Amino acid sequence: MKRYCVRSTTFTTLHQLRQTATATVPARFRIDARIIKTGFDTDTCRSNFIVEELLRKGQVFAARKLFDEMPQKNTVSTNTMISGYVKSGDISSARELFDAMVDRTVVTWTILMGWYARNNQFDESFKLFREMCRSCTLPDHVTFATLLPGCNDEVPENAVSQVHAFAVKLGFDRNPFLTVCNVLVKSYCEIGRRDSACVVFEQIQEKDSVTFNTLITGYEKDGLYMEAIHLFVEMQQSGHKPSDFTFSGVLKAVVGLHDFVLGQQLHCLAVTTGFSRDVSVGNQILDFYSKHDRVLETRNLFNEMPELDFVSYNVVISSYSQAEQYEESLKLFREMQCMGFDRRNLPFATVLSIAANFSSLQMGRQVHCQAIVAMADSVPHVGNSLVDMYAKCEMFEEAELIFKRLSQQSTVSWTALISGYVQKGLHEAGLKLFTKMRGANLRADQSTFATVLRASASFASLLLGKQLHAFIIRSGNSENVFSGCGLVDMYAKSGSIKDAVQVFEEMPDRNAVCWNALISAYADNGDGEAAIGAFTNMIHSGLQPDPVSVLGVLTACSHCGFVEQGTEYFQAMSRIYGMTPKRKHYACMLDLLVRNGRFAEAEKLMGEMPFEPDEIMWSSVLNACRIHKNQGLAERAADQLFGMEKLRDAAAYKSMSNIYAAAGEWESVSHVMKAMRERGIKKVPAYSWVEVNLKIHVFSSNDKTHPKGDEIVRKINELTAEIEREGYKPDTSWVAQDIDEQMKIESLKFHSERLAVAFALISTPEGCPIVVMKNLRACRDCHAAIKLISKIVKREITIRDSRRFHHFRDGICSCGDYW
Numbered sequence: 001m002k003r004y005c006v007r008s009t010t011f012t013t014l015h016q017l018r019q020t021a022t023a024t025v026p027a028r029f030r031i032d033a034r035i036i037k038t039g040f041d042t043d044t045c046r047s048n049f050i051v052e053e054l055l056r057k058g059q060v061f062a063a064r065k066l067f068d069e070m071p072q073k074n075t076v077s078t079n080t081m082i083s084g085y086v087k088s089g090d091i092s093s094a095r096e097l098f099d100a101m102v103d104r105t106v107v108t109w110t111i112l113m114g115w116y117a118r119n120n121q122f123d124e125s126f127k128l129f130r131e132m133c134r135s136c137t138l139p140d141h142v143t144f145a146t147l148l149p150g151c152n153d154e155v156p157e158n159a160v161s162q163v164h165a166f167a168v169k170l171g172f173d174r175n176p177f178l179t180v181c182n183v184l185v186k187s188y189c190e191i192g193r194r195d196s197a198c199v200v201f202e203q204i205q206e207k208d209s210v211t212f213n214t215l216i217t218g219y220e221k222d223g224l225y226m227e228a229i230h231l232f233v234e235m236q237q238s239g240h241k242p243s244d245f246t247f248s249g250v251l252k253a254v255v256g257l258h259d260f261v262l263g264q265q266l267h268c269l270a271v272t273t274g275f276s277r278d279v280s281v282g283n284q285i286l287d288f289y290s291k292h293d294r295v296l297e298t299r300n301l302f303n304e305m306p307e308l309d310f311v312s313y314n315v316v317i318s319s320y321s322q323a324e325q326y327e328e329s330l331k332l333f334r335e336m337q338c339m340g341f342d343r344r345n346l347p348f349a350t351v352l353s354i355a356a357n358f359s360s361l362q363m364g365r366q367v368h369c370q371a372i373v374a375m376a377d378s379v380p381h382v383g384n385s386l387v388d389m390y391a392k393c394e395m396f397e398e399a400e401l402i403f404k405r406l407s408q409q410s411t412v413s414w415t416a417l418i419s420g421y422v423q424k425g426l427h428e429a430g431l432k433l434f435t436k437m438r439g440a441n442l443r444a445d446q447s448t449f450a451t452v453l454r455a456s457a458s459f460a461s462l463l464l465g466k467q468l469h470a471f472i473i474r475s476g477n478s479e480n481v482f483s484g485c486g487l488v489d490m491y492a493k494s495g496s497i498k499d500a501v502q503v504f505e506e507m508p509d510r511n512a513v514c515w516n517a518l519i520s521a522y523a524d525n526g527d528g529e530a531a532i533g534a535f536t537n538m539i540h541s542g543l544q545p546d547p548v549s550v551l552g553v554l555t556a557c558s559h560c561g562f563v564e565q566g567t568e569y570f571q572a573m574s575r576i577y578g579m580t581p582k583r584k585h586y587a588c589m590l591d592l593l594v595r596n597g598r599f600a601e602a603e604k605l606m607g608e609m610p611f612e613p614d615e616i617m618w619s620s621v622l623n624a625c626r627i628h629k630n631q632g633l634a635e636r637a638a639d640q641l642f643g644m645e646k647l648r649d650a651a652a653y654k655s656m657s658n659i660y661a662a663a664g665e666w667e668s669v670s671h672v673m674k675a676m677r678e679r680g681i682k683k684v685p686a687y688s689w690v691e692v693n694l695k696i697h698v699f700s701s702n703d704k705t706h707p708k709g710d711e712i713v714r715k716i717n718e719l720t721a722e723i724e725r726e727g728y729k730p731d732t733s734w735v736a737q738d739i740d741e742q743m744k745i746e747s748l749k750f751h752s753e754r755l756a757v758a759f760a761l762i763s764t765p766e767g768c769p770i771v772v773m774k775n776l777r778a779c780r781d782c783h784a785a786i787k788l789i790s791k792i793v794k795r796e797i798t799i800r801d802s803r804r805f806h807h808f809r810d811g812i813c814s815c816g817d818y819w
């Protein structure tokens, strides 16, 4: 961007002129020629020349000595000395000479102005410009070309227009002073006054490529991508040759437009004009393919580029990382380290995010060390990535330490820390940090909200969710797509599908993620028809479904037992939408088949899968076998599961022992339980929780320690008597213990979800709906009991288990007893 700005300052222009002159004429004649031309005192001129020679050689001290010893100095002497100081970066000495000078010329002023402009001290450079004009020294075209180019948004708007007015008054705003016109266009773009830039642009009669490039870049920076492209076309039509800057600007605009075809056309043009060989244009093309997820094309181009710099490597490394091809990313990262680039430019943030993804502390630490050595750990985005990496590796102490040491704790840093806690299931800690972040007066952004909404959804606390919703509205983020998706998801997971749908319908913009959130909301709440409807509407709205959308629909089909529809969607995935089903899709499809007892088809599907069935799949099979009493296949599934090196929990052992228990094979039960104990796997204890009066109450099975324990037991006994009159019979096949029948019935009665429901019933007003969460799947016996309870107490009871929602009302459940 900065590369095409006019760099010629008065000093360098003069210097270059001298150099071209000195190149051809012998030194002896040079001096004399000038003396004759200027008519100045011979000695002074000779001394000026020597001072200049000394400065050119970098001997500033010797030059100053000679300058001081000169009996007669003229303006040229002082200008030469000042520009020598400016060039060597000694601005205070330059300023001293300048301030003491009586007969300053336009050259003197411009030399000094140039230094301040180049060093972003715009207040001072513009102040000098005004002082110069007040002292009746008129600026020349070099002054404008020196003062304006480096302008950025720190420059006050009226400063540029004042300078512009002077340029107009002195006639520098038209040809042949194109350089001045171009810097005016650029300055207006930089300070965000694109309208003025366009006016200057239109008034230039004979534009050059730089003029066009300047405005194209201006448009691109303001997000007016289409305007940038139109101007590029106009430039081509008016016969101006594009340059590397043109391509960089237009390619950036194309990335902003998400127009793949247009990008390819530009790529072709860059190849035919030879600009694709330029490293900055090449990088821009790489970035274009990378942003369109074309990792293969990106890599091929990278291999063909005649020149590579650190930007090229950075683009390809993050492209592989986005495509989850981490091996390749790391390979290139290692290659890059041997290339002699400035180590501060290594893509530490990208590689740290890979380490975070894998929760690989070892790799993260190595990269951290390298970042320290390269002194890149203080770069803000690297610091944030370090916080993120340590948090995702569950090293919260280290994450917080780095967080505290960050030079600037930005919204991104806070969000990295919060999301680390939330991702590891430490939702409460995440929410506490969020409160702290608000206390530190930092604005939460869309990612922060998405993270805290996720935490809130996991608590299924509708109240907390609603508070967050109100906060999002107040902070002006309610129309944001990310916050919207988070809200849909939060409401759905908190059991309020009605609010989820309302948020969705009020969203001004919806992307695939929003539709996916809606589809899953319906799927988890067991409304298969609505999920399929949302999927169809998504396609009608012109969006392409992605693998997540299909997974949502398959889940809905699986929750509702829509075998035929599920099969159709599964096949459509590759046939119509051109997607390769992933492991999760197969798992969902398999679940759908086995739950419906279609074991033959399920086995066929497992045979066709491009990967080995995993724990989740065999667990589905085992569960289904228990429901459909298919002991033969159950034993095979259990064998597979028991043989696995790693098991998440003891669910498989529990299921198999349940199957044997139901068949009365107690010896096999104890055999399985013994194997489980020997393996040292613990049963994940079941617990349920419910929010009453802003407090979360947690219950585990047979847990009577709650302060209201006695009342809860009384309520349960009372309810059990009532539901028995309605026809409830305890299903003791769920108790995998060889104990007396009466004891089995007693243990069922006090399952965690029933304790939570009973507590909510005695603690909330009549008619008030109840929402209970459970960490494992709801058991069949509790399901049957709660159905009848909902009828007796005339309340809507919702149980969210680890898989889905059960909305109980008037003695029936939304799942239709199918889950």
Ligand SMILES: [Zn+2]
Pocket (backbone or CB within 6 Å): 748, 751, 778, 779, 780, 781, 782, 783
């Ligand atoms: Zn139960």
Ligand SMILES: [Zn+2]
Pocket (backbone or CB within 6 Å): 783, 805, 806, 807, 813, 814, 815, 816, 817, 818, 819
């Ligand atoms: Zn149900």
